[in-house]
Amino acid sequence: MITLGIESSCDETSIAIIENDRKILANIISTQIPIHQKFGGVVPEIASRKHIVNIMPVLDEALNKAQLKLSAIDQIAVAYGPGLVGALLVGVSAAKALAFSLDVPLLAVNHLEGHIFANFLSHPDLEPPFIALVVSGGHTALVNMTDYNSFSMIGQTRDDAAGEAFDKVARLLGLPYPGGPQIDKLAKTGNPHAIDFPHALIKEKNYEFSFSGLKSAVINYIHTADQKGLSINKADVAASFQKTVIDILVHKTIMAARSTGMKTIVLAGGVAANSLLEQKLTEKCRENDLAFYFPSKILCTDNAAMIACRGYYQSLTGNFADMKLNAVPYLELSDSHL
Numbered sequence: 001m002i003t004l005g006i007e008s009s010c011d012e013t014s015i016a017i018i019e020n021d022r023k024i025l026a027n028i029i030s031t032q033i034p035i036h037q038k039f040g041g042v043v044p045e046i047a048s049r050k051h052i053v054n055i056m057p058v059l060d061e062a063l064n065k066a067q068l069k070l071s072a073i074d075q076i077a078v079a080y081g082p083g084l085v086g087a088l089l090v091g092v093s094a095a096k097a098l099a100f101s102l103d104v105p106l107l108a109v110n111h112l113e114g115h116i117f118a119n120f121l122s123h124p125d126l127e128p129p130f131i132a133l134v135v136s137g138g139h140t141a142l143v144n145m146t147d148y149n150s151f152s153m154i155g156q157t158r159d160d161a162a163g164e165a166f167d168k169v170a171r172l173l174g175l176p177y178p179g180g181p182q183i184d185k186l187a188k189t190g191n192p193h194a195i196d197f198p199h200a201l202i203k204e205k206n207y208e209f210s211f212s213g214l215k216s217a218v219i220n221y222i223h224t225a226d227q228k229g230l231s232i233n234k235a236d237v238a239a240s241f242q243k244t245v246i247d248i249l250v251h252k253t254i255m256a257a258r259s260t261g262m263k264t265i266v267l268a269g270g271v272a273a274n275s276l277l278e279q280k281l282t283e284k285c286r287e288n289d290l291a292f293y294f295p296s297k298i299l300c301t302d303n304a305a306m307i308a309c310r311g312y313y314q315s316l317t318g319n320f321a322d323m324k325l326n327a328v329p330y331l332e333l334s335d336s337h338l
């Protein structure tokens with residue numbers, strides 16, 4: 001079974017081809033990061049236009065890499081939400097056109113579920129059940145995954161996502177977009193105990209997160225130093241901020257595994273590439289006798305292989321879409337029609 005996956009929800013145009021459940025034949029990712037960098041964030045209109053320009057060359061490259069003709073494709077999986085509506089529409093339109101012209105089934109994939117499924121591509125032995133921590137640019141959620149096609153979200157952020165907090169704090173520190181990798185790097189030279197930022201909701205016995213207060217605390221810290229004419233140590237701010245976010249994420253994730261009795265934790269989304277998060281979850285999972293999985297770096301951020309993998313498992317239950325499929329920009333993890 002050959003599945004072609006399409007991802008265009010934000011600023012990556014990606015097309016992948018996978019064989020059966022987990023074998024990647026091609027995973028071409030054309031990123032627009034350098035284009036959006038000068039604006040300090042993704043400009044939706046520019047993103048849509050670039051997807052239109054990129055999508056056919058990316059498709060050709062994927063077919064070349066896999067050494068396959070279009071006629072070899074058995075089904076098409078596309079991320080239809082959440083994301084930027086204009087950006088999603090490019091992928092959805094391309095997927096519908098391909099499915100119609102090739103007369104093959106169409107699969108509508110939730111982008112956030114795709115992030116979780118990136119783990120199956122990196123780990124051939126991984127199987128549900130597990131607790132997934134989804135930490136991306138727009139989302140922070142704990143998901144109880146009992147089977148390939150059965151999820152329940154047990155908690156999420158009340159305001160900013162973890163990745164969003166990284167990007168906003170990086171911007172305050174004058175670092176380029178996307179800020180997560182920049183903070184990760186700068187934090188390595190700073191003291192994580194230098195500044196005591198608030199750990200919102202850490203003592204609450206629920207699985208909710210809040211990062212907007214932390215962002216305000218960083219703004220206040222920088223403004224206060226400014227008013228006093230003091231210079232700040234950017235590496236210390238980055239390290240202290242990062243440690244606060246990671247402490248909260250790790251604490252709630254371990255708590256979720258313990259209270260549900262799950263023996264495995266899986267990390268997903270762009271922030272899964274964070275080196276401290278990986279290190280701390282590895283340590284805590286070992287202490288608590290839990291197995292821990294995270295995707296390879298290239299599969300953490302947006303890519304079409306994860307969409308194809310999610311689509312493949314969806315196809316096993318006959319959950320196909322039709323030509324009425326539309327982009328759903330505010331699709332939630334819990335909204336899946338599973």
Ligand code: ATP
Pocket residue numbers: 009010082083111112115135136137138139162163164166167178179180181184269270271272273274275300301302
């Ligand atoms: P969503 O998946 O919620 O729709 P998105 O697709 O924009 O959002 P992803 O591609 O999953 O987000 O991840 C991008 C985010 O990951 C950005 O916020 C980026 O700063 C963050 N990120 C990437 N690498 C790191 C890192 N090493 N440390 C922390 N954050 C990181």
Ligand code: MG
Pocket residue numbers: 010011012301302
């Ligand atoms: Mg991106």
Ligand code: FE
Pocket residue numbers: 111115136137269270301302
């Ligand atoms: Fe994403």
